[in-house]
Amino acid sequence: MAWGRCSIWRDAGFGDPSTRGIRDNVKVVLFGATGMVGAGVLIECLDDSRVESVLTVGRRPCAVAHPKVRELVRADLFDYGDATDDFLHVDACFFCLGVSSVGMSEAAYHRVTYDLTIAAAQALLGLNPALTFCYVSGEGTDSTEQGRLMWARVKGKAENQLLRMPFKAFMFRPGYIHPLRGVRSRLRVYRAMHAVVTPFYPLLQRLMPKHVTTTANIGRAMIEVAAHGHAKPVLENPDINAVAGAG
Numbered sequence: 001m002a003w004g005r006c007s008i009w010r011d012a013g014f015g016d017p018s019t020r021g022i023r024d025n026v027k028v029v030l031f032g033a034t035g036m037v038g039a040g041v042l043i044e045c046l047d048d049s050r051v052e053s054v055l056t057v058g059r060r061p062c063a064v065a066h067p068k069v070r071e072l073v074r075a076d077l078f079d080y081g082d083a084t085d086d087f088l089h090v091d092a093c094f095f096c097l098g099v100s101s102v103g104m105s106e107a108a109y110h111r112v113t114y115d116l117t118i119a120a121a122q123a124l125l126g127l128n129p130a131l132t133f134c135y136v137s138g139e140g141t142d143s144t145e146q147g148r149l150m151w152a153r154v155k156g157k158a159e160n161q162l163l164r165m166p167f168k169a170f171m172f173r174p175g176y177i178h179p180l181r182g183v184r185s186r187l188r189v190y191r192a193m194h195a196v197v198t199p200f201y202p203l204l205q206r207l208m209p210k211h212v213t214t215t216a217n218i219g220r221a222m223i224e225v226a227a228h229g230h231a232k233p234v235l236e237n238p239d240i241n242a243v244a245g246a247g
């Protein structure tokens with residue numbers, strides 16, 4: 001597939017806000033588009049003229065028909081040896097694939113949260129050394145990898161490994177995420193919670209601005225970081241809202 005003209009970095013010194021690079025025509029690869037966060041991020045990508053194309057990668061189709069979107073449905077999300085053509089000339093990866101740790105063993109959670117994520121990151125990095133990698137972890141992620149909470153330790157380990165890799169890595173740590181623009185969680189308990197919160201969301205935002213965000217804000221913030229970079233490699237919830245222009 002032809003991916004159109006290449007993106008342009010107008011500057012080096014990406015991490016320094018004073019000399020940060022500007023990237024336009026961003027070609028995105030999006031993991032997790034069938035999920036709540038990924039679906040919200042995809043909507044923002046479709047609406048933002050800075051995003052030239054989106055390759056969605058997952059084990060089932062997200063069924064979004066749009067000229068910008070191409071889908072890569074794969075049974076194996078751990079080995080991308082046969083996906084070289086698909087992964088070539090990508091500017092940014094928005095990694096929204098993830099799973100709740102509830103009811104999972106540490107080994108099973110580690111396999112999805114760490115092994116799968118790092119396999120995808122390595123495959124993309126090998127073909128795109130200038131890649132920007134945006135990873136959704138969560139508020140409370142444990143960078144020490146030593147804490148009491150299993151999910152936080154494993155997410156911390158994934159974050160730490162991504163931050164060690166030689167691409168521009170940004171960790172997104174949202175707190176409560178409110179779905180907007182028709183996005184729905186697949187989990188009944190989340191849908192019920194979102195229905196209860198919807199009328200009060202503006203109030204929640206005023207009372208707990210540091211701990212709440214939306215699917216739209218995460219998408220806008222990822223696109224902004226892919227386009228302009230960010231001074232901090234770890235974006236906590238308030239950073240996400242600020243970068244999205246809603247903080």
Ligand SMILES: NC(=O)c1ccc[n+]([C@@H]2O[C@H](COP(=O)([O-])OP(=O)(O)OC[C@H]3O[C@@H](n4cnc5c(N)ncnc54)[C@H](OP(=O)(O)O)[C@@H]3O)[C@@H](O)[C@H]2O)c1
Pocket residue numbers: 031032033034035036037038058059060077096097098099100112136137138139174175176177185186
């Ligand atoms: N939702 C929140 O309030 C919240 C808050 C903070 C952080 N987060 C984090 O944000 C990320 C996304 O959450 P979400 O709410 O969007 O989750 P979600 O709605 O359950 O979506 C999860 C996505 O990951 C994919 N996935 C899960 N397990 C997989 C596996 N074993 N193999 C391949 N694909 C797999 C799903 O694909 P399928 O459709 O094929 O299952 C789906 O695309 C997670 O890492 C989560 O921890 C979420």
